[in-house]
Amino acid sequence: MVETRIQTPSARSIQLDVPGWPGNIAGQHLDVRLTAEDGYTAVRSYSIASVGDGERIELAVDRLPTGEVSPYLVEELRAGDQLEVRGPLGTYFVWHPTDTAPVQLIAGGSGIVPLMAMIRSHETSGSTVPFHLLYSVRSPRDVFFADELRALAESPHLRVTYVYTRQAPPDWPIAPARITTAAIAADAFSREENPVAFVCGPTGFVETVADIMVGLRIFAPLTIKTERFGGK
Amino acid sequence: MAVISRGFFGRKREENPELPPGQYLTEDFPVLSAGPTPVVDLADWTFSIQTESGEVHAWNWEQLNALPQEDIHTDIHCVTRWSKLGTTWSGVSLDTLFAGVDTTNAYVMVHSYGGYTTNMPLADLMDGKAWIATSFEGEPLDPEHGGPARLLVPHLYFWKSAKWVHGLRMVATDDPGFWEQNGYHIYGDPWLEQRYW
Amino acid sequence: MSARVDGNALAGILSEYFRLDTTSAIVQCSGCGTRAALARELVYPDPMGFVVRCERCEDVLMIVVDAPGGAWLDLRGVDGVQFRG
Numbered sequence: 001m002v003e004t005r006i007q008t009p010s011a012r013s014i015q016l017d018v019p020g021w022p023g024n025i026a027g028q029h030l031d032v033r034l035t036a037e038d039g040y041t042a043v044r045s046y047s048i049a050s051v052g053d054g055e056r057i058e059l060a061v062d063r064l065p066t067g068e069v070s071p072y073l074v075e076e077l078r079a080g081d082q083l084e085v086r087g088p089l090g091t092y093f094v095w096h097p098t099d100t101a102p103v104q105l106i107a108g109g110s111g112i113v114p115l116m117a118m119i120r121s122h123e124t125s126g127s128t129v130p131f132h133l134l135y136s137v138r139s140p141r142d143v144f145f146a147d148e149l150r151a152l153a154e155s156p157h158l159r160v161t162y163v164y165t166r167q168a169p170p171d172w173p174i175a176p177a178r179i180t181t182a183a184i185a186a187d188a189f190s191r192e193e194n195p196v197a198f199v200c201g202p203t204g205f206v207e208t209v210a211d212i213m214v215g216l217r218i219f220a221p222l223t224i225k226t227e228r229f230g231g232k
Numbered sequence: 233m234a235v236i237s238r239g240f241f242g243r244k245r246e247e248n249p250e251l252p253p254g255q256y257l258t259e260d261f262p263v264l265s266a267g268p269t270p271v272v273d274l275a276d277w278t279f280s281i282q283t284e285s286g287e288v289h290a291w292n293w294e295q296l297n298a299l300p301q302e303d304i305h306t307d308i309h310c311v312t313r314w315s316k317l318g319t320t321w322s323g324v325s326l327d328t329l330f331a332g333v334d335t336t337n338a339y340v341m342v343h344s345y346g347g348y349t350t351n352m353p354l355a356d357l358m359d360g361k362a363w364i365a366t367s368f369e370g371e372p373l374d375p376e377h378g379g380p381a382r383l384l385v386p387h388l389y390f391w392k393s394a395k396w397v398h399g400l401r402m403v404a405t406d407d408p409g410f411w412e413q414n415g416y417h418i419y420g421d422p423w424l425e426q427r428y429w
Numbered sequence: 430m431s432a433r434v435d436g437n438a439l440a441g442i443l444s445e446y447f448r449l450d451t452t453s454a455i456v457q458c459s460g461c462g463t464r465a466a467l468a469r470e471l472v473y474p475d476p477m478g479f480v481v482r483c484e485r486c487e488d489v490l491m492i493v494v495d496a497p498g499g500a501w502l503d504l505r506g507v508d509g510v511q512f513r514g
Binding site for chain 2: 033034035036037038039040041042068072076077078081082083084
């Protein structure tokens, strides 16, 4: 482990040097295995925020209050510590720079992480495919990668829209509320553009959003790819 | 070769003679779930015992609750390494339910609403060792913990205490149930650490 | 309690035993005949093992147990698997 950076009050990003890492596609994840001195082990999956070749990778981890692994990664892990990782994993929830369909990204909380890898891949590859990100967060201070997203949103090919569920910025025109059909419809492409979608977040969020999206009839059901990370 | 994670202790272990080997103490009640929680209307709920002759002994919710109820104070041990000491349940003893059942088969396949199964010798259900439990800590058993009724066989690992229990079938051989078919021990004694085959 | 997740969560354990990524493979449910990528199926991450259920009918498709001697893979509800190269 090389470096960590605070992302939100409960989350931080973690830079890892992984000798032999073969590179990864945007959207892939890895498994982290922790082993206690008495042999007890715990394995959890984390999405990779970084993309491409190179042995330096970035994760971003939100601390779950009753978690076993995430509190360790967020609070205990120090530079120089070793972690056991397995990956890159998954070939389904991924975006390739050669893909040509417009992309709707919808993130709930730390579900931004694999979508950030897609946004970074889109930027570094020079892709001009239109990307829309709809990002649901509790409050402005819960935004991961806030500065980077602000800078990337200058691109004509990326639009970033926030949904605040608990507390909105002072001048925000919409009262804080859970993500709605209207919010998704307002951000979506038209059906004629044949868009694809990636939705990532807590299970309840993902299932709610996926149901709304199927109902909108903008996306063919099989083009809505989801990744649920659980939660209570 | 495993890398020891500096500062990672996982769950707190302690030496405690009440804990079977390899277990840690928990105060909460972790929920394990292999599927959606079945919704069982008490008006439709039944529990049955089917013997090798095809005879079926069945109880509906009122009939089960009209039987003598026992309070059970026991420890429970989950194969995923948590144990919970001093829990209190109430329900009907399997001795009561088997009183009028005529069988020579020595094994039982337990069936649950939702399709779960688990197996055990009949002897492990007899002589005050097992119950159909309908309350936990004085409250009706929560659906996520197996309500309206679960089997309680606390001397075996807790996966044997089938949630949402629906019935027992008497069988001649100790055929494996849902988890037992997938590497978990056919019997599951926590004191002998019978976790896997 | 840990809520259900989806087949993306199986990529790690199955990568120990399959050279191809399995989460893009199409599996056919023997209960209702639905075909879907494994990544789309519903996964209950029971600490005893992953229980994979059909996204459509919720019947059990497969069970994956990470036992100390090697993983158990029970394909009880799967009629077939199509790997996509």
